[in-house]
Amino acid sequence: MSTPVLTAIHFYPVKSLTGCAVREAAVEPWGLAGDRRWMLADAGGTVITQRQQPRLAVASARPLPGGGIRLAAPGTDPLDVAVPVLPGPAEAGGTSDTCGTVTVQVFGDKVEAVPAGDAADAWVSAFLGIEARLFHMDEPAIRRAIDPGFSLPGETVSFADGYPLLVTTLASLDAVNALVAAGDLPGEGPLPMDRFRPNVVVGGTEAWAEDEWRRVRIGEVTFRAVKPCGRCIVTTTNQRTAERGKEPLRTLARHHRIGGKAVFGKNLIPEHTGTLRVGDDVEILD
Numbered sequence: 001m002s003t004p005v006l007t008a009i010h011f012y013p014v015k016s017l018t019g020c021a022v023r024e025a026a027v028e029p030w031g032l033a034g035d036r037r038w039m040l041a042d043a044g045g046t047v048i049t050q051r052q053q054p055r056l057a058v059a060s061a062r063p064l065p066g067g068g069i070r071l072a073a074p075g076t077d078p079l080d081v082a083v084p085v086l087p088g089p090a091e092a093g094g095t096s097d098t099c100g101t102v103t104v105q106v107f108g109d110k111v112e113a114v115p116a117g118d119a120a121d122a123w124v125s126a127f128l129g130i131e132a133r134l135f136h137m138d139e140p141a142i143r144r145a146i147d148p149g150f151s152l153p154g155e156t157v158s159f160a161d162g163y164p165l166l167v168t169t170l171a172s173l174d175a176v177n178a179l180v181a182a183g184d185l186p187g188e189g190p191l192p193m194d195r196f197r198p199n200v201v202v203g204g205t206e207a208w209a210e211d212e213w214r215r216v217r218i219g220e221v222t223f224r225a226v227k228p229c230g231r232c233i234v235t236t237t238n239q240r241t242a243e244r245g246k247e248p249l250r251t252l253a254r255h256h257r258i259g260g261k262a263v264f265g266k267n268l269i270p271e272h273t274g275t276l277r278v279g280d281d282v283e284i285l286d
Contacts, residue, residue, distance in 0.1 A: 004282035006218055007170060008193070008201040011035035013069050014061040014134070015159045016049040018239070019197065024277040027221045027270050030140040030156045031164035032199055034063050037140065039106065039113070039159040040124055043131040046105045047159070050234045053128055057242045071123055079123045084114045084136055104135055106159055111144045113137055146269065150226040155269060163267035166229055167210060167218075168198040172264065175207035179251045188247040194239040195248060196231070196264055202282050209284075210266040211258065219280030223268040230261035 011032045012019040016039075026033040038061065040048040050056050059073035067083040086100040101112040113135035115121075120134040137143055137158055146155045147162060157164050173193055180189035193201055200218060202210070213225040231252055236244050252262035 002204040004202050004204040004284070006200060006276060006278055006280040006282055007203040008198075009276055009278055010197070010199055010201075012197065013063055014038040014040070014059075014071075015047070016040070016053075016056040016234075018057065018060040019194070020062065024275055027165075027274050027276060028140070029164070029270060029273065031158050031160060032276075034067070035199065036158040036160045037067070037137050038069060038116070039104070039135055039137075040128075041104050041133050041135060043133075044105075045103060047107070048128070048132060050237055051232060054237045054242045054244055055128065057237055057239045059127060071120070073127050076123070076127055079119065081116050081120045081134065084116050084138075086114060086138060101138075102135065106144070107161070109144055111137070111159075113143070150267075151269060163226065164270060165199040165223065165268040166197070166265050167200045167202060167216075167223075167225070167268055168193060168196050168265040169205045169207070169210050170201060170203040171205050171207040172210065176248050176251060176256075176264065179255050180247050183247075183251055183254075185245070185247055185250065188245045191248055192239075195235045195237070196229075197234070197239075198265060200268075200276065204282075208256070211263070213266055213284055213286075215284075215286040216268070217283040217285055219274070219276050221274035221276060222271045222285065224271060225266045226269055227267045228258045228261075228263040229265040229267055230259075231264050235264070 009022050009025050010019040011034050015036045042048055061069040061071055068081055070078050070080050072078040101114055103110050104113045116134035124132045124134050140158050144157055146157050177190040216223050216225055236249050
């Protein structure tokens with residue numbers, strides 16, 4: 001077996017939209033810099049993801065200087081969205097640190113977020129064909145705590161599903177594709193790694209090795225590997241066409257379950273900040 005190595009890095013500026021592949025990325029306490037600092041919500045303030053709207057797979061958000069994003073999708077004109085600025089206490093008419101924020105629901109969490117504005121809301125609503133809004137997380141250090149059953153006091157996360165980073169391995173993807181090819185829906189494979197929307201991808205391991213990781217160093221940054229990633233219907237969504245099938249969720253449910261859930265990949269919490277670079281060595285510490 002070769003030495004494990006970091007083969008790819010991805011971040012996703014808007015939750016559930018297309019990701020960005022990069023050669024290096026800064027690790028912040030709550031995830032990769034720029035990862036899932038924006039999200040969409042419905043009229044009631046509940047997060048919208050590819051679970052409900054697979055069309056989000058074909059929309060993109062590219063980072064702009066200063067933290068803004070450029071939204072783009074087939075059949076639409078691109079829209080540049082600047083980071084929204086909260087009004088000061090005097091302007092807002094109060095002293096609360098949440099003046100100007102809106103409470104949104106991200107799965108089980110209620111989170112204060114900053115509305116991106118009417119133009120952004122109109123763009124995402126027109127694209128989806130429903131009333132929708134775009135929000136930004138202004139203060140990731142305080143806005144959303146990680147599940148206390150898997151984290152230390154004060155650890156926070158962006159609008160990601162629950163944890164700062166997700167790691168997957170090439171060997172496990174090969175194992176899934178071999179099982180799909182041997183199953184009763186072989187026409188759905190082979191599947192690309194983008195079905196799993198990882199932040200970091202590691203090569204040079206055995207299949208499913210990540211299930212047993214407890215602590216890992218990637219380049220100059222160490223992480224706690226805290227929880228296998230339970231998978232959902234998003235994995236069945238073609239990230240280039242938004243079409244849905246049954247794989248890989250069908251195969252994972254049959255062949256790779258942990259704690260009663262179909263899993264692929266491992267959730268990571270950084271122990272400190274630093275920079276990851278494609279080609280970094282990966283060391284399993286525990």
